[in-house]
Amino acid sequence: MPTWKEKLVGRMDQQLAEEIDIFETQMVLRRQGKLDEKIFAETRLRRGCYGQRYDNGHRHDGIRTQQLPYLSDVTKGPETLWDAPGMQRIKIPFGGVTPNQLDTLADLAEEYADSVLHVTTRQDFQLHYVHIEDTPDLMRRLAAVGITTREACGNSVRNVTACPLAGVCRSEVFDVTPYAKACSKFLLGHPDTQGFGRKFKIAFSGCKDEACALTSMHDMGCIAVKRIENGKERRGFELYVGGGLGAVPHQAKLFEEFLPAEELLPIAQAISRVFARLGEKKNRAAARIKFLVTKLGIEEFRRIVLEERKIMPADDRWTGYLSNVDRYQETPKRQPARLNGHDRPEGFEAWSRTNVYAQRQAGYAVVTVTLPLGDLSASQSRQLAKIARRFSGDNIRTTVEQNIVLRWISEADLPDLYRELKRIGLAQPGAGTIVDVTACPGTDTCKLGIASSRGLAAEIRNRLSEKFFTLEDAVKNLHIKISGCFNSCGQHHIADLGFYGTSRTIGNRKVPHFQVVLGGKWQQNAAAYGLAIGTVPSKRIPEVVELLTERYVRERSGNENFQEFVKRIGKPELRRMLELFMDVPSFESDPSYYSDWGDPRVFTIGDLGMGECAGEVVSTVQFDLANAERLVFESQLKLDEEDYAEADALAYKAMLQAAIALVRTEFHDVPDHPNTIVNEFRTRFYDTNVLGDRYAGNKFAQYLFRRHEAPTSVYTRDYAHRIVEEAQLFIEAVYACHDSLSERGTVGISAKSPVQVGKATP
Amino acid sequence: MDLYRLGIKFFDVAGERIEPTEFIPIFHEWIQKQTIENHLLIDVHNYSHIHDGPGILLVAHQGNFSIERADDRIGLLYYRKQPVQTFTEIIKPAVQGCRLLENDARLRPRLRFRTDEVLIVANDRLLAPNDDETFSALEPQVSSALNHVLGKSFGLTRISDDSKERLIIRAQA
Incomplete structure (x- = not known):
């Protein structure tokens, strides 16, 4: 087969x-x-x-x-x-x-998932x-189409996000795309990012004022800035650290007003090292870097990072990519042309008002393809790829608002593009408006979801869409974001109207509720977080949206925005407004309150599972040792296949892997070279008898030394069998040694005793 | 059978308006009673907001059922996800699903599935690429199984020769 x-x-x-x-x-x-x-x-x-x-x-x-x-x-x-x-x-x-990648994603959705592609609030896809x-x-x-899933979850550097308009934006300082790309590539799988206690999120923005990249809510946020030095323009970044949403939102702190571009990657690496070394490992609820920055203070954190920067071994990759940055460009599929006198199909004007953005390159536009709830079918995805090939070329991007944008669209093509999108059900207007509701997966698929964020989002979207064209502009431009729980995957803190799922017990029954969070600031890279006002039954939230927006339209003063309005009205008054909706009738008089949107089952929180986004806190040593065990396993397979030379090579590699695991606990930057590994291991753990204090470990160290110093040239079954056995014993000795050191508190957590469980955000 | 990622769609013939969300409580009941033979029914998902999407999806370990309206034709689509011995094991759960829906008091008589036309989808681009060879290899098995389960002889045609699309076969009695 x-x-x-x-x-x-x-x-x-x-x-x-x-x-x-x-x-x-x-x-x-x-x-x-x-x-x-x-x-x-x-x-x-x-x-x-x-x-x-x-x-x-x-x-x-x-x-x-x-x-x-x-x-x-x-x-x-x-x-x-x-x-x-x-x-x-x-x-x-x-x-x-x-487009080719979209085709593959569509194929995978059909063959391995439920035929749906979901765009997340971190520009990822999910199946x-x-x-x-x-x-x-x-x-x-x-x-095969150049995509990796590596470090998409877990305690790692998550998807590096960037403004979807980067490179074509009218207000950006410069195109951050090549920097985001380089940063993503450099940190992917980097040894210094493997020992985090929690995830680490990075975003790049081309400007300070727009919302696109939301840098203030990131562990590391980079905003493009330029300086003139000695008459020469110099690129750099305003660098922020320690932002984050979750249950305890933090605004990122300014780390550096102007970080020269050539320092971007080394500082990212230094921050990673400090986070891995000093970040919390046992209490996952306090393990994000925002807690470390708060604990140390930004000045001390900065000092430690800069000290770390000084001692790091130089790496050509830090600046290697910079020579290509100026050459980075996207190729439009079509020639630029203005939209003059072309036939405009029905619905086009309304759609273009919200879904078309004029690029800074004359004659070109960015088109937002609005995806309800961030979803598109495999069939739509494949057809969208065809459309992109015709109008946009390779210039497609996902957005943190769970949409897709097609860039470099010749303006003269917009009517034809609209017709094509309409044909496949992807020409809904309202991108970036109040109907473009963001929602995390919530109870639909998330183990931690408490209430149905997607169900509520669909309901609000349906209700508002019916009257979208009659809404005041001030309301149209508001943002609604919904999370299924307090963890903020739906980014409710930074919306004008944010909601997160919770539960209340009425009588002996559970009732789905949403906490109402008002006045978050989406603009200026998520500059302010909203205020929690009160908890309302899920089924009344659409009425809350209606009441708040109506009052805003009625009572706003001049050009007062929603954040200012919320501040002026004040929390007590807002609370009084919500109280109109807080009562829950008995189950007997109205059972509808006791089930969630789109789910007829009686509501329960009994389905809550154990989150695993942050997963277990697994140390680098644990990974290295697990890797060593895998290599031994593979050497056993080679032994069974009678490939004795390969069995020997893999067993030796396994021993080196186990040795370096231990060495790294004392010498983080040990070069990955057999002689160095063996010498360092001998000096630190054999000569000192550290390995030998349990299970005759020093005897097992001889297995490594002997194989390293005197490899055979004659491979027999007996020889290979012995080496494989010795490798297994050596790894066990390293485990025992590490556990012993852990018990004494000499190194971090035990290799075989991970302790933390985690939770989810995208 | 090496190839088991196959789908089968039965079309509604009644043509009456049924809201997709009407199927949600019905599928939840199927889970409560674990109604479909040899299937572990797990969850219901509402994808009715997606044009040409899976509509209302009932997820099972062995295969997924969905009420969808691709090409504006409402029907029940079953995708097999776990290995089977024979092709009839793919047809039978779909037929059972159709019968259950037809007989559900909440839908009767607004939904009726035709048994003289079905679509077969080879949902495996590795083992069943969309080409003449795969079609020829599948044709006798599919015909025989349909005849066995539905008691009719079917003529089979390939819907598209686009190599990016999956092999889809229309079977008509």
Whole structure:
């Protein structure tokens, strides 16, 4: 039977292909019980394979909690059954995607998921209801079109986002695209980003005033700035650190007013090292970098980062990309032409008012394709790719508002483009307006969702769309963002009207509610967060939207914006307005309150699962040792295949991997060279007898030294068998040594005792 | 059977207006009673906001059911996700789903599925690329299985030769 692996040979980047092979082996090890479920959980998260609601094998069906009897009781993480479908997150750095990539994404959605592509608030794509067995092939097919899922989830650098107008924006300082791309590539899989206690999010913005990149809510936000120095223009970034939403939102702090472009990557690396070293590891609720910055203070944090910067080994990649930055450009598919006198189909004018943005390049426009709830079908995706090929070329980007933009559209083509989009159901007007509601997955698929954010978003969108053309402009331009829980994946803090799901008990029953958060500032890169005003039953939220917007229109003074209006009205008065909707009738008199939007089941929070976005806190040592074990496993397979030379090579590699794991606890930047690794290991752990204090570890160290110093040239079965056995014993000794050091508090958490569980945001 | 990622769609013949959301409580009830034979029914998903999307989706471990209206033709589409021994194992759950919907008091008599026309979708671009060879290889199996389950002889035609699209076969009695 043919396989994708064979079919795609030569079409995948070799490193990506190897990583996927390794993941496939890790899956085998986990199924055989040879890889700890917590380590495997973080491993798969770092490949973008995320859990999904009900994957613990339980689901409330509206009457009772059913046990879902999957055939296998193997787990792919704590309380996460192997056979249960999950979500696959696919990283799209700065949202840049090509028609060919869209075609592949469509194919994967059809064959491995539910035929739907979902755009997230981090410009990623997500596929739902994916079986883990399908993920290696899914990843290979993505790799063949230049996409990786690596570090899409887990305690890692998440998708690097950027303004979707970068390069064509009328108000940007310069195009941040090549910097975002370089940053994403540099930090992907970088050793210094593997030891985080939580995720790390980076955004790039071309200007300070617009909202597009939301830098203030990021762990690291970069805003383009220029300076004239010695008569010469110099590019750089206003750099912010320590922002974030979640349950405890923080505004990012100014780290540097002008960080020269050549310092961008080294400072990003230095920040990563400091975060990995000093960031919280045990209490995941305080493990984001925002807590570290707050704890240390921005001045001290800056000082430590700059000290770190000084001692880091130089890396050519820090500036290697800069020579190409000026050459970075996108190729339009069509010649520029003004829209003059062309036939304009019905609906075109309204659509173009909200969905068309005139580029700074004359004759070209950016078109926003509005995706209801961030969703598009596989069929739409494939047809959109065709449309892009005709009008836009490779210039497609996803947005943090869960839409897609087509750039470099010749203005004269806009009517034809509109007709084509309308034909496939993607020409809804209202992009970036109040009807363009953002929502996280919520209870539809998220393990942590409390209330139905998507259900509410759909309801609000439907109601407002009916009267969209009669709404005042002041209302049209408001933003609504909804999260299914306090974790803020829907970014409710930065909306004019934000909502997050919660639950209240009335009598003996649960009622879905939403906390109302008002007056967040979307503009100026998410400059201010909203105020929580009160909790309202889910079913009354659309009326809350209506009442608030009507009053805003009626009572706003002059050009007063919504944030100013909310501030002027004041929290007590806003609260009084909400109180009109807070009462919940008894179940007997109105049961509709006791179920959520779009879900007729009686509401429950019994389906809440254990979040895993931040996953387990798995240290770099744990990963290195798990990797060593995988290599031993592969050496065993080679032994069985009678490939003794390869078995020997892999077993040796496994021992080196285990050794470097331990060395790195003392010497972070140890060069990855066998002689250095062995020498450092000998000096630090053998000569000092540190390895030898448990299970005769020093004896096992001899296995490494002997193989390193005297490799054989004659490979026999007996020889290979012995080396494989010795490698296994050596790894066990390293584990024991690390555990011993951990107990004494000499190094971080135990390699075999990860302790933290996490939660989700995209 | 190596190829098991196959789909089958039965079309509504009644042609009456039914709101997609009417299927949501029905599918939830199927989960409560685990109604479909040899299937672990898991969840319901509302995708009715997507043009040409999966509509209302009932997710099961073995395969997904959806009420969708691609090309403006409402129908029940079943996609198999787990291995099967024979093609009839793919037709039977879809037929059971159709019968259950037709007989549901909330939908009767507004929904009736025709058994003289179905679509077969080969949802596997590796094992079943959209070409003449795959069509020729599948044709006898599909004909035989449809005849076995539905008691009719079917003529099969390939819908499109676009290599980017999946192999889709129209079977008409």
